[in-house]
Amino acid sequence: MSKILKLEKSKLDGLIQFLNKRYELFGPKEINGQIEFARINPGDELRLDFLNTVKSPKDIFFAQTQPILHYKDNSVKEPALKHKPVAIFALHPCDAQAMKVLDKVFTQGKYLDPYWDGRYRDSLIFSIGCNTPATTCFCNCTGLGPFSKAGADIFLTDIGDSLILEACSEKGIYFFKIAEDVAWKEPDDDDLKKAEQIKEAAQLLLSEKFQAQDIKSILEKSWDNPVWDEISNRCLSCGLCSYLCPTCHCFDIQDEKLPGTEQGVRIRIWDSCMFSLFTREASGHNPRPSIAARFRQRVMHKFNYLIDDFGVLGCVGCGRCVQRCPVNVDIREILKGFLNGKG
Ligand code: SF4
Ligand code: SF4
Structure with missing residues (x-):
């Protein structure tokens, strides 16, 4: 079977049914007036006409609240890790790359995270090109682009009535082999030309031109830069940017005990730097006592430390933090400030 196939959107339900039998399937769907990644069942309406979801899809692999053990009196039980493999349909390229960043953090450091590894390792990722990127998108500044195939097993291009699907990994090629009953067609030259034109038009819509990796060496000399104080005059330290960010991965471990019993659960929950x-220690000392120190940590971690530790940028240019920050802190302006020598 060819590496590039076409599927008419009217036949999409056949693919969804096939995926649903074999995978825990997630995709973009409207929930309470908002598009979010959620479980997709046959008959559900998939929304391919969205820009970025408000929440990133990272919680499919990195649950916001993850039980890691249950205890009762003197016995301890760890939750089973077995599950159906996960498939995600129509992940945008920034989010697909973000999953790769998190995979490095959770599997290539000193410790292997079994919860992440158990879900991401066997997953099947269908990325979709962004035909009309948002004004807040800057994936082109983070080594990607609206049609980047990084992190995709199968890459989709929406050409109107049909999708063009390209297998980009061994898993993607294998999927095409096993899914032979889906109503695939061979794309013709016009289909492929249309897909290429859509890609070229999308790239032109991105207005930012800076390169985020160039900031690393500047940041290394910017520990005491007064810009951190200037930013902190605006930032509320609300943590929303970290919660929405597809690559942020700080967490806390807490024990929750059922009152009046010796029974409870230990959970891992998202946290924010x-x-x-x-960072407050039991003594009360806090090595990052100010918003300026915390904001510096956020920027340093994404654009400096993660490159040292894992060879990746910790920002994929999704623009969620730009779109949603309640006081309009714009990471792009901060990065450009450093590049222009103001930082
Ligand atoms: S969302 Fe904005 S205000 Fe809230 S912590 Fe992030 S930068 Fe600060
Ligand atoms: S820092 Fe902002 S733009 Fe970059 S990946 Fe996180 S949410 Fe997206």
Whole structure:
């Protein structure tokens, strides 16, 4: 079977049914007036006409609240890790790359994270090109682009009535082999030309031109830069940017005990380096006592430390933090400030 196939959107339900039998399938769907990645069942309406979801899809692999053990009196039980493999349909290229960043953090450091590894390792990722990127998108500044195939097993291009699907990994090629009953067609030259034109038009819509990796060496000399104080005059330290960010991965471990019993659960929950409690020690000392120190950590981690530790940028240019920050802190402006020598 060819590496590039076409599927008419009217036949999409056949693919969804096939995926649903074999995978825990997630995709973009409207929930309470908002598009989010959620479980997709046959008959559900998939929304391919969205820009970025408000929440990133990272919680499919990195649950916001993850039980890691249950205890009762003197016995301890760890939750089973077995599950159906996960498939995600129509992940945007920034989010697909973000999953790769998280995979490095959770599997290539000193410790292997079994919860992440158990879900991401066997997953099947269908990325979709962004035909009309948002004004807040800057994936082109982070080594990607609206049609980047990084992190995709199968890459989709929406050409109107049909999707063009390209297998980009061994898993993607294998999927085409096993899914032979889906109503695939061979794309003709016009289909492929249309896909190429859509890609070229999308790239032109991105207005930012800076290169985020160039900031690393500047940041290394910017520990005491007064810009951190200037930013902190605006930032509320609310942590929203970290919660929405597809690559942020700080977490806390807490025990929750059922009152009046010796029974409870130990959970891992998302945390944020923007919170003062994140680094406060039992003595009360806090090595990052100010918003300026915490904001510096956020930027340094994404654009400096993760490159040292894992060879990747910790930002994929999704623009969620730009879109949603309640006081309009714009990471692009901060990065450009450093590049223009103001930082
Ligand atoms: S969302 Fe904005 S205000 Fe909230 S912590 Fe992030 S930068 Fe600060
Ligand atoms: S820092 Fe902002 S733009 Fe970059 S990946 Fe996180 S949410 Fe997206």
